Amino acid sequence: MLGMGVGPNEIGGGSRTGALAGASGGQGRLRDEDREAIAVLLSVHGLGPLTIGRLVDRVGSPAAVLDLAGGPGGVAALVEGSTAADGAWRAMPPAVAKAIAAAAADRTRLLDQIARSGLRVVARGDADFPRRLIEIDLAPPALFVRGSLDALAGERVVAVVGTRRPSPAGRQIASRVATALSRAGATVVSGLAIGIDGAAHAACVTEGVPTVAFIGGGHERLFPPAHDRLADAIVAGGGAVVSEYAPLVEPTKGTFPQRNRLISGSADAVVVVEAGARSGALVTASWALEQGRECFLVPGSIDSPTAAGCNGFLRDWHGLAKIVSGIPQLLDDLGLAGVAALEGAPGSDPGARGSRGRSTVRLPSAKAVLSGRDPAMLAVAEALVHGAVIVDEIVAVTCLSVGAVLGALTRLEAVGLARPLHGRYEPIGSLAAADPKAA
């Protein structure tokens, strides 16, 4: 699993970086050369938000830092500039200062690279810089963005994260949670990893609502490569793929946990669907508590390895971490219960709701998703949402012949409602979000 070492507890003193916002925010809109300068500084290997903040604090503006680096005696000046006036901070290594000087000399090429990758640089002080991220410790000075960040300005933003090796049931829960949140008007953010993250993003893409993915490396080093199509679909759907790293930065064991603070920080709440005992999703959950965000975990059987992380976290943070006892309950707890049901949620019956302000968001039944399709497809789809995963089980439930089940699975796959995985079949797309309990 990703390194657990870099958690919220190990990074301190971040509050000082507020200086950056002050430096640029004071003059109203951020100047273009400052934004470019930040992008160049972020391309320097070994230079993080903390040091950039200190430099800007001492030197005045990002552009001034670059000018200083490019001038004679720049390296020494930079090392000097990275310490506090009272010497409270440790000076940066001269190697990093040299790298800054090199980047300053190379700025045109670095900026070209960013433009060629089709990226925008959104810095603190820009109007569309996510407002929730400004508050967090160690906020990134700028983000490299593909797509639109408008969705992060919404009323409610919820992160849905989890293991990269989920069970079929976990994947379905992630889809259902993401779909329900979307329908309740919340924006879903996640980390574009395979597994739970991917299922959450894919559910939003299927719903046709924007979603935002924070990736753990540069845009040119998209990981996992298997998700480049999903990334394209997210951008095409009005959402964004976002990184705090320059385009060519390789994702490493250390970058993912750092990135996790952005997932939790950009959201009001984090929902962990499935997590093994050492899952990186627990890092996100810890960040959420640190950042004062709500933290929800989907519990599981005490025997299930994919639930060990969630169950353990609930035990360790008893009272702070909250339990997801059902999707309506989750929406209720998130304050989304009052939001009117969106169109296209068949089966919703206002009269049937409990009196205590239960969610009005209803997930569709398999029948509704499959309306107009042939009966064999419907029968197989219903078996799938009820948790049948292998052909034997589908045959047992539907009483169809093996050949008929296989044919129906092909038709479901062709319309993007099911797919095979390691000899099992699982619902995807809008069928993944179907509620097994809905009639």
Add this chain to the structure above:
Amino acid sequence: MLATLLSATLVALDGRVIRVEVDVAPGLPGFTIVGLGDASIREARERVRGALRNSGFVHPPRRITVNLAPADVPKTGSAADLAIAMGILIGSEQFTARAGRVALIGEVSLGGEIRPVPGLLPMVAALARRGIRRVIVPVDGADEARLVDGLEVVPVARLTDAVDALRSRRRAAPTQPARVELAPVSGLPGRPAPALAPPLPPPDLADVRGQAEARRALEVALAGGHGLLMIGPPGTGKTMLARTIPTLLPPLSDADSLAATIVASVSGEGPIRGLVRTPPFRAPHHTSSYAAIVGGGPRLLPGEVTRADNGVLFLDELTEFSRDVLEALRQPLEDGRVAIVRAAGAVTLPARFQLVAATNPCPCGYAGEDSRCRCPEAVPERYVGRISGPLRDRIDVWVTLARMPAAALVGGQDPESSAVVGARVAAARARQLARPGAKLNARVSGRALRLIARLRPETSNGLAELADAERLSGRGTERLLRVARTVADLASSEAVEVEHLEEAARWRPPAARHASALAV
């Protein structure tokens, strides 16, 4: 005095008639064999010497020269022992043989017993083609020799019996070929399987619980002669399913069973009591050498690909076979034969086998098992991707198995038995062989396939849509149609319908699938 007798030797799967000339001349005692004999022929000297002495004859203390003619054909094996021994007895005038064209085949033991030799059937067949009407064979090979029509077979147990047979003019009534079933016996190549430990009978399909998808894949693959690859974690029943194959295939036709019997005879698969009617099922281990799979060696023994001719070659742990071996499967899969080229010339052996293979989904074997797989993320895809292009193209039916939930194993109705599924396979094969060309769907040409698919316009559109949705290549589309034709044959349908295409689409390679889906 000079004695001339007829015998035979093997060149790969063919018998060759040879003339054994024995000259017993005065001079210093000695024993020389000339005529391109291999080590086993040179050792005949010692066997014959002992056999003569221990049968009450005299090994003449004279200059013995044995010439095996024609001199340019390399001779192998011990089949000429008996002819050499008789030649010495006649040449040293210890008895007089009646005139007449008689051939002798058999190995002698030091005690004077006549032992069976591998390849008796093709050797006797070669003698019959040359017009020889009487052949003396080891008693254990009598049934095998009698498979050849129009020839008097004289079985002998000891050297003295052979002497009697050569002296007499008595004719045994020509016997009808004994056409009885013979299960192929597995054992090391070239070694007769030990008679005391018969191989385990294959399991019945009813013994395999669950795995409905893989059972159906197996049925479709066997019905159309398609290559099959089963991917799944250990313990999901891949090998068990493959082992039921002998119970599912229809018996061989007359021509095929003769070919199969010849291969079984040359491979030395124990005593042959009749035509081999059961299609061969060969399951070489993944550490098998190149020569063991392809064939060859100094005696040009048939390899596993030839021994699986007209049957099934099952490669368990496909990805663990050496790359050379897998590459060598290319030619037999393409042409149905394998050429073994030597400095001395080339021989071509038949190798029209159906490939059935199994592999784990990833190096650790547990991809898809919740958190049990310890492989890095992209490794499972790459593992099956190791199977090289030409081999992939020859595998029409791909199926992935998952571990069965315990509930599905204990509950439910009894699965279908081999007899039920085998009947469907046989009927589907009969339908295919009744069509012009009489080929199984796996071997029908692309053009002929379009004709026999009898696609209606709506079905054609369905095929195009399916191919588009799955981004199938031309080859992929043809493969889909080919398997669909077999599914239709299993359903006794004249034309390929959309439902058959939809089922066939389940059996395409997983790589094509990954590219088409929005991976999450």
